[in-house]
Amino acid sequence: MDTQAANLRARVAAAAASVAPAAQQQPAVKGASVQTPVRLARTIAVASGKGGVGKSTLALGIAMAAAERGVKTALVDADLGLANLDVLCGVRPARTAADWLSGRAQLSECFTTIAPRLWLLAGASGVARMADLERPQRARLIEGLARVAAHVELMVVDLGAGIGAGTLDIAAAADRLLIVTTPEPTSLADAYGFAKACVRHGRRDGWCCATTMAIDAADGSAAAGRLTRTAQAHLGITFMDMGCVPVDRAVPLAVRSRTPLLTAAPESSAARAMRGIESRLAGLDDGVQNGEESGRFFANFAARMGVRWGNTAAMIAAGVAGIGGVSVR
Numbered sequence: 150m151d152t153q154a155a156n157l158r159a160r161v162a163a164a165a166a167s168v169a170p171a172a173q174q175q176p177a178v179k180g181a182s183v184q185t186p187v188r189l190a191r192t193i194a195v196a197s198g199k200g201g202v203g204k205s206t207l208a209l210g211i212a213m214a215a216a217e218r219g220v221k222t223a224l225v226d227a228d229l230g231l232a233n234l235d236v237l238c239g240v241r242p243a244r245t246a247a248d249w250l251s252g253r254a255q256l257s258e259c260f261t262t263i264a265p266r267l268w269l270l271a272g273a274s275g276v277a278r279m280a281d282l283e284r285p286q287r288a289r290l291i292e293g294l295a296r297v298a299a300h301v302e303l304m305v306v307d308l309g310a311g312i313g314a315g316t317l318d319i320a321a322a323a324d325r326l327l328i329v330t331t332p333e334p335t336s337l338a339d340a341y342g343f344a345k346a347c348v349r350h351g352r353r354d355g356w357c358c359a360t361t362m363a364i365d366a367a368d369g370s371a372a373a374g375r376l377t378r379t380a381q382a383h384l385g386i387t388f389m390d391m392g393c394v395p396v397d398r399a400v401p402l403a404v405r406s407r408t409p410l411l412t413a414a415p416e417s418s419a420a421r422a423m424r425g426i427e428s429r430l431a432g433l434d435d436g437v438q439n440g441e442e443s444g445r446f447f448a449n450f451a452a453r454m455g456v457r458w459g460n461t462a463a464m465i466a467a468g469v470a471g472i473g474g475v476s477v478r
Contacts, residue, residue, distance in 0.1 A: 188299070189298040190298040191304070192304045192305075192324045193430060195305065196327070197310055198310070198328075198342050199339045207359065207423060207426070209409055210394075210420065215303050217264075221266045232272025239409075247273035256296070264409075298447070312342070320343075323355070327358065328376075328388075329358075330376060331362040332363055332369065356388045358377070359373075359392060359426050364395070368393070389433070395419060399418075
């Protein structure tokens with residue numbers, strides 16, 4: 150296991166080579182070509198109106214289910230203020246996104262192996278949210294994530310709860326936005342409020358929803374139906390129901406043991422439901438993995454963060470050609 154972990158960590162270090170700050174000149178890479186479009190991972194942003202609905206648990210479950218199917222996956226904790234995915238995974242990262250954004254570490258040092266084909270970029274506590282980042286840090290964020298996306302097939306982004314500007318920027322730009330709710334009226338109202346904020350922030354399509362803590366499939370379907378009808382009537386958007394995660398004692402037990410649910414109780418009803426949600430998400434025809442369209446998320450995100458994507462895309466293309474031969478910070 151130690152050898153396997155070392156090998157996986159080496160793969161992450163090679164795949165997640167970090168980038169130079171926007172103001173720093175990047176070294177030339179012999180043989181690099183910026184003419185061929187770089188295929189970037191599809192992105193799924195997982196969000197909720199408020200906390201307490203099991204959003205992070207579901208984000209982790211989706212990422213693990215994809216990795217189980219052989220999909221190389223990066224799981225990103227985008228809540229830089231109150232991160233908790235590292236706790237759910239039972240790991241203590243030596244480096245976090247805060248270290249990378251501040252320039253204290255290379256991006257490859259900030260990824261932690263969770264399972265074969267699954268790596269976590271942990272957030273941190275007490276760190277300014279993305280809305281507070283300075284322009285050089287914004288450029289570093291986008292360039293680094295895009296460089297990682299060139300080496301994985303899926304990026305699952307666990308957003309912070311609420312409607313902060315940084316959260317809405319990612320939610321509006323992601324290829325797919327999965328809003329998590331429970332059947333409770335208050336949770337449904339929060340989910341609708343989050344969707345409304347995203348519409349005002351410019352999101353138009355790719356809407357998905359999932360229900361947690363449902364009594365059964367009928368309860369989850371009814372809740373998703375209420376959210377879908379309300380959003381259609383008042384916002385003019387259509388949600389695709391990805392399914393529900395039933396109430397399952399295995400979920401809190403996994404959280405308390407700091408073990409991912411799909412590892413702690415792989416055959417539990419909640420684990421099977423999470424695999425079903427991931428499978429349905431994977432089956433959607435995003436149209437984002439063909440040629441230049443695969444960079445749609447990063448182009449949109451760069452525009453919202455005030456960073457020029459054209460220069461970033463060229464850096465990524467050069468970096469991909471030189472991975473393993475060039476180390477940039």
